[in-house]
Amino acid sequence: xxxxxxxxxxxxxxxxxxxxxVKVPAIxxxxxxxxxxxAACRPVLDIQITLETDELEPMLGKVAYVVGGxxxxxxxxxxxxxxxxxxxxxxxxxWAFDGSKIAYRKKDQLxxxxxxxxxxxxxxxxxxxxxAWSSSSSYLIYFSRGEGLIIxxxxxxxxxxxxxxxxxxxxxxxxxxxxxxxxxxxxxSVVDGLYVxxxxxLDLEQKDTVTIITTSDMRxxxxxxxxxxxxxxxxxxxxxxxxxxxxxxxxxxxxxxxPGGQAQCTASKTIPSNEFLGWSLNGQLAYFTTEQNLVVxxxxxxxxxxxxxxxxxxxxxxxxAPDGERIAYSATxxxxxxxxxxxxxxxxxxxxxxxxxxVGSKRLHQLTNDGRFCDELPFxxxxxxxxxxxxxxxENTSLWFMRSNGDGLRQIVSELTPKPEPLGEYGYIxxxxxxxxxxxxxx
Amino acid sequence: xxxxxxxxxxxxxxxxxxxxxxxVGRETIPSEEILFTSxxxxxxxxxxxxxxxxxxxxxxxxxxxxxxxxFPIFVYLEGEVLMEQIGSNAPEHIIDLPExxxxxxxxxxxxxxxxxxxxxxxxxxxxxxKSDILLRFDMPILEGGMIFAADYPxxxxxxxxxxxETLIGYFGLDEDTVHPMPSLPxxxxxxxxxxxxxxxxxxxxxxxxxxxxVLLIDLEQGDIAxxxxxxxxxxxxxxxxxxxxxxxxxxxxxxxxLESVIHLYDLPSLPLTLPRVFALPNAPSYVGFGGLxxxxxxxxxxxxxIENIYxxxxxxxxxxxxxxxxxxATDQVAPISDxxxxxxxxxxxxxxxxxxxxxxxxxxxxxxxxxxxxxxxxPVNAIVAGWR
Numbered sequence: 001x002x003x004x005x006x007x008x009x010x011x012x013x014x015x016x017x018x019x020x021x022v023k024v025p026a027i028x029x030x031x032x033x034x035x036x037x038x039a040a041c042r043p044v045l046d047i048q049i050t051l052e053t054d055e056l057e058p059m060l061g062k063v064a065y066v067v068g069g070x071x072x073x074x075x076x077x078x079x080x081x082x083x084x085x086x087x088x089x090x091x092x093x094x095w096a097f098d099g100s101k102i103a104y105r106k107k108d109q110l111x112x113x114x115x116x117x118x119x120x121x122x123x124x125x126x127x128x129x130x131x132a133w134s135s136s137s138s139y140l141i142y143f144s145r146g147e148g149l150i151i152x153x154x155x156x157x158x159x160x161x162x163x164x165x166x167x168x169x170x171x172x173x174x175x176x177x178x179x180x181x182x183x184x185x186x187x188x189s190v191v192d193g194l195y196v197x198x199x200x201x202l203d204l205e206q207k208d209t210v211t212i213i214t215t216s217d218m219r220x221x222x223x224x225x226x227x228x229x230x231x232x233x234x235x236x237x238x239x240x241x242x243x244x245x246x247x248x249x250x251x252x253x254x255x256x257x258x259p260g261g262q263a264q265c266t267a268s269k270t271i272p273s274n275e276f277l278g279w280s281l282n283g284q285l286a287y288f289t290t291e292q293n294l295v296v297x298x299x300x301x302x303x304x305x306x307x308x309x310x311x312x313x314x315x316x317x318x319x320x321a322p323d324g325e326r327i328a329y330s331a332t333x334x335x336x337x338x339x340x341x342x343x344x345x346x347x348x349x350x351x352x353x354x355x356x357x358x359v360g361s362k363r364l365h366q367l368t369n370d371g372r373f374c375d376e377l378p379f380x381x382x383x384x385x386x387x388x389x390x391x392x393x394x395e396n397t398s399l400w401f402m403r404s405n406g407d408g409l410r411q412i413v414s415e416l417t418p419k420p421e422p423l424g425e426y427g428y429i430x431x432x433x434x435x436x437x438x439x440x441x442x443x
Numbered sequence: 444x445x446x447x448x449x450x451x452x453x454x455x456x457x458x459x460x461x462x463x464x465x466x467v468g469r470e471t472i473p474s475e476e477i478l479f480t481s482x483x484x485x486x487x488x489x490x491x492x493x494x495x496x497x498x499x500x501x502x503x504x505x506x507x508x509x510x511x512x513x514f515p516i517f518v519y520l521e522g523e524v525l526m527e528q529i530g531s532n533a534p535e536h537i538i539d540l541p542e543x544x545x546x547x548x549x550x551x552x553x554x555x556x557x558x559x560x561x562x563x564x565x566x567x568x569x570x571x572x573k574s575d576i577l578l579r580f581d582m583p584i585l586e587g588g589m590i591f592a593a594d595y596p597x598x599x600x601x602x603x604x605x606x607x608e609t610l611i612g613y614f615g616l617d618e619d620t621v622h623p624m625p626s627l628p629x630x631x632x633x634x635x636x637x638x639x640x641x642x643x644x645x646x647x648x649x650x651x652x653x654x655x656x657v658l659l660i661d662l663e664q665g666d667i668a669x670x671x672x673x674x675x676x677x678x679x680x681x682x683x684x685x686x687x688x689x690x691x692x693x694x695x696x697x698x699x700x701l702e703s704v705i706h707l708y709d710l711p712s713l714p715l716t717l718p719r720v721f722a723l724p725n726a727p728s729y730v731g732f733g734g735l736x737x738x739x740x741x742x743x744x745x746x747x748x749i750e751n752i753y754x755x756x757x758x759x760x761x762x763x764x765x766x767x768x769x770x771x772a773t774d775q776v777a778p779i780s781d782x783x784x785x786x787x788x789x790x791x792x793x794x795x796x797x798x799x800x801x802x803x804x805x806x807x808x809x810x811x812x813x814x815x816x817x818x819x820x821x822p823v824n825a826i827v828a829g830w831r
Contacts, residue, residue, distance in 0.1 A: 167694065167720075168717075169717060170714070170715075170716070170717045172714055172715055173715075186715050188714075188715050188716040188717040189717055190717050190718075190719050190720075193719065193769065193770075193771065195709045195712060195716040195717070195719075196716075197712065197715045197716060218709060218711070218712050218716075221712055221715060223715070239712075241709075241711040241712040242638050242639055242711060243639065244637040244638070244639050244641055244642050244659070244711065245641055245642065245661055245663075245668060247668070248663075
């Protein structure tokens with residue numbers, strides 16, 4: 001018993017001795033441990049800090065949208081609304097990269113609104129089918145059947161033909177990469193009595209076109225899809241033209257590098273519309289197959305990564321987060337039934353919701369779930385912390401904004417009119433006619 | 444001297460006979476002989492005609508058989524009577540049709556006649572003399588047409604109850620079922636079926652003779668899926684291969700004047716492909732009445748070539764012409780001098796074409812290989828049913 005006491009006393013004595021001898025190293029050890037714990041918890045803390053302070057986050061940007069056939073702007077940072085046009089004939093607003101101008105259609109004509117000078121002026125009086133801004137925002141490129149492909153210099157209001165109108169060839173499907181650097185298009189011509197279709201790249205510096213791929217085999221026609229940000233890769237569909245309704249049957253999706261070379265094509269089929277695929281900033285391609293699987297492909301390493309089976313969920317609009325780790329998309333709820341059933345129940349639109357999938361873990365997050373609405377076309381803010389999307393209901397079409405975890409949902413635009421057809425064409429709507437989001441410093 | 448002249452003359456005769464083309468005899472057979480042969484033996488079908496031998500030839504004399512021309516049997520409706528025509532013989536009555544209202548179009552498939560009537564679609568089995576109604580329209584139609592799509596096999600129909608809407612659908616011959624579709628809010632004519640059988644091509648019809656699109660109609664969805672950009676004036680014809688669409692069009696020539704051309708589209712690959720363009724011969728010239736007609740193998744286009752379509756009754760005819768679409772070569776098939784003859788039908792074997800006059804009861808049958816022409820009489824308002 002005594003010895004026991006001695007031992008205990010010894011121990012107590014030792015503790016007291018240690019606290020004096022190694023006090024400084026122990027404190028250091030404690031601090032280091034705390035720092036390590038902090039470092040390990042950093043992502044969690046980041047999110048918590050973000051959620052608490054994001055109301056103060058500047059530069060979410062501005063949304064240009066169409067109400068009653070007029071273009072309006074909603075400033076997400078200042079929460080202010082400005083009306084730009086008055087005559088009710090306008091659509092397809094498109095921001096210049098620097099946010100200083102908006103190009104839009106007035107009936108079939110192309111107009112530009114200079115927001116700094118507060119002036120609007122026509123660019124082309126002929127019907128314009130397609131237009132896009134350069135990355136410098138200093139010129140606008142557009143295509144008109146009467147003029148061809150025209151480069152319009154904003155600074156001195158002059159136009160020059162990039163591809164003049166000619167009866168020797170036809171041009172279709174213009175795609176400029178999201179950074180406004182690389183313009184590709186389909187070209188049709190007749191060579192030695194054969195119908196020929198090619199993918200061409202326009203070199204604005206050389207004022208010349210470069211053929212990426214060409215064929216006279218009408219079972220392997222390249223139907224242009226999307227260009228990767230930066231313009232290194234082109235996604236296109238290989239179209240056997242004997243498949244008439246490819247919107248229903250789907251086509252193999254292929255990628256090819258912009259200088260040209262061997263195309264890589266998927267075994268699965270995809271509906272040939274840009275609403276079903278999306279490039280990440282680091283050059284990964286996400287797409288929905290006709291079996292409604294979400295798949296990610298890397299053209300540098302010909303492989304496909306299956307992410308999730310979304311059968312009967314009518315998924316659409318895959319949109320990569322800027323970090324390349326998450327994909328937002330629009331789809332019906334699991335078990336909601338086939339899209340035709342969902343349409344009948346809703347009676348106005350396909351009952352889609354906004355979802356986010358974490359690419360690494362394949363974890364799914366349903367961000368919206370309001371039975372009154374059909375949710376479409378999610379877009380990420382530049383910092384990846386917010387999502388802007390469109391909603392349809394029986395009466396209205398509107399724009400909504402929320403945090404990337406679904407919190408803080410709020411309506412920012414109450415009406416987009418004239419209202420789009422709720423079921424669109426083959427179930428999807430060309431939303432570019434109604435709105436565009438200028439995101440400062442969007443890569 | 445005389446001997447030498449005789450030898451020279453004899454040698455020349457031998458040489459001439461050696462150089463005589465073997466086909467000359469065939470090409471110069473008087474049509475009356477053939478008709479006499481055909482009439483005398485009372486033959487009805489091409490097969491029987493082919494196996495017949497000429498009559499009235501003295502027995503015991505071994506003559507080289509005279510090749511016979513096998514005329515196809517052209518079938519048309521004269522009011523409510525179905526008639527057939529062989530060569531330039533007198534037309535023969537086939538059957539009296541039941542009176543069931545005005546007939547807009549007719550298609551003969553084998554021994555079954557399909558009638559597009561104001562009230563619906565009627566089927567008549569010629570061998571049995573029986574008829575039945577395949578489809579009744581809710582309202583009487585103003586006009587319409589039918590096309591036999593042999594590869595599927597289906598009879599496509601289109602009809603308008605008003606100038607604003609078009610009823611379309613098809614009768615599946617194998618399944619013996621009519622598939623009517625909801626009316627579409629445009630006035631158009633069906634050109635034919637897509638290669639995969641899932642859609643129809645339609646040509647919008649309006650006041651303007653120019654057209655700029657072809658409608659692609661989804662048979663499953665029952666609506667217009669796409670509008671394909673084309674250019675044309677008055678005439679468009681879809682080839683039997685369901686790929687090539689020929690239109691008559693005009694383009695400015697280097698001097699700025701309009702030049703008549705034929706546009707040849709690869710329809711399934713539109714809008715990505717450009718049409719092939721063929722200038723018409725004998726410029727300035729136009730495609731005449733009846734427009735463009737395809738050979739059954741989709742290799743040749745036939746058309747009447749005239750000097751001015753806007754004054755067609757007073758213009759000059761350059762005759763019946765042919766365009767070989769692979770080579771782009773054009774040639775005259777037959778010198779038909781009257782500019783208001785129009786093509787109505789090509790025989791299924793692609794050997795014959797019938798042209799009818801716009802204002803009188805005249806018709807001509809043209810052998811497309813030789814250009815030989817037979818004249819016969821057909822009422823100006825006859826409805827062509829097809830060939831037997």
